[in-house]
Amino acid sequence: MKIHFHGAVRSVTGSKHVIETEQSRVLIDCGLFQGRRKDFWEQNQNFPFDPTEIDALILSHAHIDHSGNIPGLVKQGFRQNIFSTTATRNLCAVMLRDSAHIQEQDAEYLNRKRRNKDEEITPLYTSADAEKAMELFVGIHYGRKIPVTPDIAVTFYDAGHVLGSALPVLDVTENGKTRRIAYACDLGRDDLPILKDPYRINDADFMIMESTYGDREHETIDSAAEKLAAIVNRTAARGGKVIIPSFALERTQEILHCLRRLFDKRQIPEIPVYVDSPLAVNVTEIFRIHSEYFDQETMEMLANDQNPFQFPHLTYIRKVEDSKKLHQQRFPSIIISASGMCEAGRILHHLKNNIEDSRNTIVIVGFMAQHTLGRRIAEGRPKVKIFRKEYRLRADVEVMDSFSAHADRSDLIAYAKQASKQSRKFFLVHGEETQALALAGHLRDEGIDEVIVPKLHDTIEV
Ligand SMILES: [Zn+2]
Structure with a gap:
């Protein structure tokens, strides 16, 4: 053969x-x-x-x-x-x-x-x-x-x-x-x-x-929650937003899983979480119907009414108008949006609106291929181009590979x-x-x- x-x-x-x-x-x-x-x-x-x-x-x-x-x-x-x-x-x-x-x-x-x-x-x-x-x-x-x-x-x-x-x-x-x-x-x-x-x-x-x-080598999976909690606490304290470019499939749901546990343990303040990506919303729906693929821990969370995909302060956004409203908001929040490598989609608008504000944090949680905007942000370039316009990268950038x-x-x-x-x-x-x-x-x-x-x-x- x-x-x-x-x-x-x-x-x-x-x-x-x-x-x-x-x-x-x-x-x-x-x-x-x-x-x-x-x-x-x-x-x-x-x-x-x-x-x-x-x-x-x-x-x-x-x-x-x-x-x-x-x-x-x-x-x-x-x-x-x-x-x-x-x-x-x-x-x-x-x-x-x-x-x-x-x-x-x-x-x-x-x-x-x-x-x-x-x-x-x-x-x-x-x-x-x-x-x-x-x-x-x-x-x-x-x-x-x-x-x-x-x-x-x-x-x-x-x-x-x-x-x-x-x-x-x-x-x-x-x-x-x-x-x-x-x-x-x-x-x-x-x-x-x-x-x-x-x-x-x-x-x-x-x-x-x-x-x-x-x-x-990756950071350990256990360290992910601790690191994410520190980032959320630091950013919320200075009134900023946590922007997470995320793959709609798996990474988004893992971050929600992690945030749910952090909220339940009161390790992060009760700030709003938005999943702003119609695709991520649809993908999360598929997760809900396929619990046969879940591990023991997630099955127990579901049994104990701790649904990782549904909790107070969590909002799924499909409509463009609702996505645009997020740009006007000035209070601390967590925005999870696609695409994961920042090549298309609503994440570009969130980056454009938030990248020059030093109160905000962009959290890189996935692999960024060469020649993508995500890679340039992860590398901490002083200026990046979004929609053909140059922006100064003033927001904090945190790279977390523990979610890999x-x-x-x-x-x-x-x-x-x-x-x-x-x-x-x-x-x-x-x-x-x-x-x-x-x-x-x-x-x-x-x-x-x-x-x-x-x-x-x-x-x-x-
Ligand atoms: Zn894959």
Whole structure:
């Protein structure tokens, strides 16, 4: 069989890998590449394979860098099954619709600005493509082995990364012999709020593994609440706002989970909390109907009437008018808004209105890819551009990686070591080059010899 590495290779976005046998071609993930506008268009528009020749798509989880180009695939002729967990399917229903909306708005904006009126820009994909994609989903729970093509079957295991996230394990049968490929992208962490711990795969022949934090350690999960409490207390005391750019999926719900506990323990003042993102509001609705994915602690909170997604002072905002009202408010508050990397959405308005006020704090709680506004803020650049205008970065910036839903260096090494009793070969993807190469070195130091860091569009025969 051949493995084609077509995305998130020596980078973190646009996950796309094809497993090819004599009989089938199965695509694992179909993520949106995020980055500079020109690269965004080129990389997302041009698939390095023919979408009509893919026999099935296996989707690990609903994050846009893994699922976001599914409507593009469908637009270009893909009509086969998309296998994912049920929660991933339901999350995609709201996330892909939202992504399509962003593509449509983006094209509209560019068409208004363009000089050459003959060259109309069409969106990467539309809401209709996203709706069509939803018809192809097949939802499967963890632990159930399902044939996806005549010679490939998939079993999903809990990745402990976001709601419904899976580690797909593919059983590929060729010439009467079956070999297992495990796909650990993205791999979560033990003890994350809300979720169960990642399932330990130890019987794969090949493992495609992420390396986002291949050379970095996170702060402990326990320290997150303490640090967030200190930030909220400090900012509220000087009358400022806490602005949290957050991914709509998982990070937002984890922060709410954390805030609920801090309020209950009276460790932070009772200031208003706003979730200002229609997407985050819709995603939180999906969390409410999928408690079967929750860990013990969250189940107990629900049983004790301590719903992490519903508490006094918490307001969900859908309407633009209500979002705009937040700009006029002068009292301390916490605003959680998307997008997570500050590339689009309402967070841009909150940043624009609050970034020059030193009473405020911007809390960076997620991974910020290169060339994003989020990355520039996290790096503490003195000036940043928002909507093409320059703003001075006067607000405090706090970077908290303790909320990270990705395994860190120690987690990845430990995971690979327990898996390597069986896994013969490791392919490291989903990490910037320095991180991927560093992790390869660490794994070799641990006695795992067969570690490969593919380059973009590499094909490796195994
Ligand atoms: Zn992810």
